[in-house]
Amino acid sequence: MAPDPRVLKAFKAMKAIGISENKAKPVLKKLLKLYEKNWELIEEENYRALADAIFEEEDAEVSEQKKAKIVEQGENFEEEPLADVEPLRPLKRLRRGLEVPATPPLSNSSPVSGGALLRRPKLAEGELPSTSMQRQSQDKTKALQLSTGNVGADTPCLTYKGKEPVLPIIASAENRSISGASHGVLIRDSTVGSQYEVPIAVIHPDFGFLFNFTRSLGIRDSSAGNVSMDEPVGLEPHPSQHIGGEYRSSGAQALLTKRSSNCELANVPEGSHPSLEIASSTLGEVKISLTCNSAVGSPNFHKPTLDELRELMEQRCLRSYKIIDPNFSFMNVMKDLCECYWELVTNSSRESQERVSVMPSLDLLRKSSARDALLSGGSEENIGMSSSMNGTAERDEKQELKDCEFINSSSLAVVPQCQLNADELRVLNDVKDIAKGQEGVVIPWINEINNERLLPFHYISQNLVFQNACVNVSLYRIGDENCCSSCFGDCLSSAVACACARQSGEYVYTSEGVLEKEFLDEYISMTRDPQQQCLLNCRCCPLERSRNEGIIEPCKGHIKRNIIKECWSKCGCYRQCGNRVVQRGINCKLQVFFTPDGKGWGLRTLEKLQKGAFVCEFVGEIVTIKELYGRNTKNLNCSVLLDAYWASKGVPKDEEALCLDATCYGNVARFLNHRCFDANLIEIPVEIESPEHHYYHVKHIRSSIFMLAFFTTRDVDAFEELTWDYGIDFDDHDHLANAFLCRCGSKFCRNMKRSSISARIQSHAEYKMSWLVGHSIVEILKRCRLISSLMKKGDEVGFSLATPLSC
Numbered sequence: 143m144a145p146d147p148r149v150l151k152a153f154k155a156m157k158a159i160g161i162s163e164n165k166a167k168p169v170l171k172k173l174l175k176l177y178e179k180n181w182e183l184i185e186e187e188n189y190r191a192l193a194d195a196i197f198e199e200e201d202a203e204v205s206e207q208k209k210a211k212i213v214e215q216g217e218n219f220e221e222e223p224l225a226d227v228e229p230l231r232p233l234k235r236l237r238r239g240l241e242v243p244a245t246p247p248l249s250n251s252s253p254v255s256g257g258a259l260l261r262r263p264k265l266a267e268g269e270l271p272s273t274s275m276q277r278q279s280q281d282k283t284k285a286l287q288l289s290t291g292n293v294g295a296d297t298p299c300l301t302y303k304g305k306e307p308v309l310p311i312i313a314s315a316e317n318r319s320i321s322g323a324s325h326g327v328l329i330r331d332s333t334v335g336s337q338y339e340v341p342i343a344v345i346h347p348d349f350g351f352l353f354n355f356t357r358s359l360g361i362r363d364s365s366a367g368n369v370s371m372d373e374p375v376g377l378e379p380h381p382s383q384h385i386g387g388e389y390r391s392s393g394a395q396a397l398l399t400k401r402s403s404n405c406e407l408a409n410v411p412e413g414s415h416p417s418l419e420i421a422s423s424t425l426g427e428v429k430i431s432l433t434c435n436s437a438v439g440s441p442n443f444h445k446p447t448l449d450e451l452r453e454l455m456e457q458r459c460l461r462s463y464k465i466i467d468p469n470f471s472f473m474n475v476m477k478d479l480c481e482c483y484w485e486l487v488t489n490s491s492r493e494s495q496e497r498v499s500v501m502p503s504l505d506l507l508r509k510s511s512a513r514d515a516l517l518s519g520g521s522e523e524n525i526g527m528s529s530s531m532n533g534t535a536e537r538d539e540k541q542e543l544k545d546c547e548f549i550n551s552s553s554l555a556v557v558p559q560c561q562l563n564a565d566e567l568r569v570l571n572d573v574k575d576i577a578k579g580q581e582g583v584v585i586p587w588i589n590e591i592n593n594e595r596l597l598p599f600h601y602i603s604q605n606l607v608f609q610n611a612c613v614n615v616s617l618y619r620i621g622d623e624n625c626c627s628s629c630f631g632d633c634l635s636s637a638v639a640c641a642c643a644r645q646s647g648e649y650v651y652t653s654e655g656v657l658e659k660e661f662l663d664e665y666i667s668m669t670r671d672p673q674q675q676c677l678l679n680c681r682c683c684p685l686e687r688s689r690n691e692g693i694i695e696p697c698k699g700h701i702k703r704n705i706i707k708e709c710w711s712k713c714g715c716y717r718q719c720g721n722r723v724v725q726r727g728i729n730c731k732l733q734v735f736f737t738p739d740g741k742g743w744g745l746r747t748l749e750k751l752q753k754g755a756f757v758c759e760f761v762g763e764i765v766t767i768k769e770l771y772g773r774n775t776k777n778l779n780c781s782v783l784l785d786a787y788w789a790s791k792g793v794p795k796d797e798e799a800l801c802l803d804a805t806c807y808g809n810v811a812r813f814l815n816h817r818c819f820d821a822n823l824i825e826i827p828v829e830i831e832s833p834e835h836h837y838y839h840v841k842h843i844r845s846s847i848f849m850l851a852f853f854t855t856r857d858v859d860a861f862e863e864l865t866w867d868y869g870i871d872f873d874d875h876d877h878l879a880n881a882f883l884c885r886c887g888s889k890f891c892r893n894m895k896r897s898s899i900s901a902r903i904q905s906h907a908e909y910k911m912s913w914l915v916g917h918s919i920v921e922i923l924k925r926c927r928l929i930s931s932l933m934k935k936g937d938e939v940g941f942s943l944a945t946p947l948s949c
């Protein structure tokens with residue numbers, strides 16, 4: 143028998159919104175039965191009834207599964223039986239909203255939408271919160287009644303006790319009938335007997351997640367359950383809220399209105415971006431609404447719990463947004479966002495002497511919030527200036543350093559305030575006074591040598607993991623009991639050697655906290671002897687492998703090779719005991735300064751350093767080699783290989799081999815200049831443990847060695863520039879990493895010894911000539927002026943002329 147064209151049409155309509163025939167078929171059957179084959183009802187509004195019924199069925203399934211799970215977990219709660227909990231009850235939402243108990247006249251159900259086939263999220267029946275925050279507050283017994291439609295309507299949709307109320311994800315068909323201020327969602331907290339309304343401004347009529355991260359102004363009665371991020375309750379009760387608490391949002395209203403009248407599913411662009419809307423009331427509440435249209439119509443639609451969302455966000459923040467602070471909390475970010483918003487609101491209000499809140503732009507909020515997060519984010523090193531940790535005393539010292547005659551990093555550590563207008567600036571400065579020794583966030587980095595403005599450089603105090611780098615940052619805890627409080631490995635010989643000493647095998651620090659001389663000398667000689675380096679590294683170096691398959695020859699070191707297997711086991715347990723060494727070492731005062739000899743910015747110590755002292759860590763983004771080459775990096779001088787275990791584990795692929803790239807994200811080590819052969823710093827891989835006895839375990843490298851630490855190779859005087867040997871082969875003309883003429887001044891300078899230097903100068907001269915040919919005399923003069931204005935005392939003319947004319 144030929145298939146019924148009406149059935150086929152129905153399937154086609156469902157397919158258009160991502161519902162398969164298999165899914166649609168049984169529901170259609172049931173619907174036909176329910177409607178006594180009245181196709182008009184099914185076809186109405188582009189098969190809305192059918193789509194709704196399918197979605198309802200899915201919802202019911204999910205809800206059943208969740209219930210089963212909760213029962214399994216032994217959760218104890220009460221849920222009022224709901225009329226629409228049945229697995230398949232088509233059109234229940236429409237019926238609920240219209241209070242029509244039987245088969246509904248669908249066409250009138252949604253005055254605003256005009257017949258949208260939208261999937262509307264609702265407070266899923268039976269869905270109960272299980273967030274840790276909710277668990278924290280189990281003692282509070284609340285019964286939350288949520289009703290939609292008319293304010294004051296007494297039709298509970300969900301009631302439960304013993305838990306915090308669910309996150310109010312409220313956007314059902316009923317909300318479409320809203321018009322004017324009286325519409326919204328009524329939340330009733332039966333324990334406090336108050337009721338309040340979610341203002342329309344924060345409810346998306348079609349699909350919305352309402353995060354009610356309400357900041358508190360302290361105007362609320364604590365008995366009313368002060369709502370905060372820790373209790374992501376629905377809405378904070380305030381009796382007068384829906385009367386006096388007018389919400390104002392940053393453009394949200396206009397957006398909503400637009401959407402309300404334009405919510406045909408077919409019109410929802412695929413993959414449209416979620417939009418964030420923020421509103422606040424004059425009563426001090428700030429609410430955030432996230433609209434996520436792209437989920438509409440998805441066949442696998444599942445409304446996540448706040449916990450699921452939080453977890454996923456935190457994972458994403460760890461990997462994509464490069465936040466590796468173990469204390470990072472997405473919820474706190476949201477809370478901060480509300481706080482910032484409110485600060486901006488009240489600042490502006492104060493200024494304008496008006497009682498009415500002035501809404502800051504989302505853009506300003508974003509800037510303020512990001513800054514806030516960074517400023518309070520626990521990076522303790524003073525940006526680009528001192529790697530000192532901790533305290534007020536340090537602050538004073540930093541102040542002293544600021545007075546130093548040389549250009550210090552505070553001139554670098556600036557928020558790019560030029561992007562802000564005067565009002566925004568004032569607000570920002572009120573929020574945080576960056577002049578008080580606080581860190582900035584972005585260093586607009588100019589390579590003075592090449593006169594190129596490179597990508598902004600962001601100061602970070604810990605390594606970040608870029609997306610493909612297969613680094614699982616997990617926290618490993620070493621019990622306090624495993625370490626004795628004051629040893630430096632000397633307990634190894636005793637009967638009760640601590641775990642740190644046992645694991646490091648051979649302890650390489652003296653009781654003064656510097657590296658053992660014997661170990662250091664051995665390490666230095668191994669690093670400096672090209673023959674040894676070559677034998678240890680070249681065979682497996684993935685960079686060399688790609689060019690010299692199978693041939694062992696001296697490394698063309700465009701990226702510094704730094705990890706030598708033999709040293710690995712001895713190179714220092716910086717866990718428990720070693721940590722103290724780092725703490726000690728980290729107190730050395732460093733300064734970013736402008737070098738007088740044409741190397742651009744450099745790093746120096748402001749006090750005498752003993753041989754073997756820890757100076758600082760090399761911090762950057764952990765990327766794969768493939769990712770590194772994929773980056774539009776001008777040169778690779780800010781990158782080092784993390785080539786641990788190449789020799790023993792075989793040759794890793796480019797997608798696996800990791801490096802640290804400090805081009806855009808890094809710490810003070812980023813300003814270390816190169817010195818051939820006899821640099822006063824050497825880099826040694828170490829393990830480090832945070833003060834909380836955590837350390838970062840890098841699964842991929844399998845040894846948890848994660849940090850590249852710089853130690854002095856000799857005694858270093860105060861104000862001496864700190865340098866390290868990048869390991870560059872200046873004969874390797876192919877590589878961008880060599881794109882500078884070495885000005886290290888070492889008598890062993892590899893660059894000066896090469897006859898190729900003249901060839902280089904020659905090629906620069908040729909380049910310059912070709913540039914001259916293509917430019918007018920005015921442009922040439924401009925260029926010359928620029929060069930001379932950039933030149934500092936001590937710069938040689940030859941240097942500038944030899945510089946590629948890149949500006």
Ligand SMILES: C[S@@+](CC[C@H](N)C(=O)[O-])C[C@H]1O[C@@H](n2cnc3c(N)ncnc32)[C@H](O)[C@@H]1O
Nearest residue numbers: 741742743779813814815816882883884885886
């Ligand atoms: C990691 S950065 C060091 C900081 C850099 N001087 C700055 O101003 O930001 C590396 C770059 O510094 C410059 N540089 C480092 N060592 C140098 C040297 N010995 N001679 C000349 N330029 C050097 C080169 O431009 C190199 O690409």
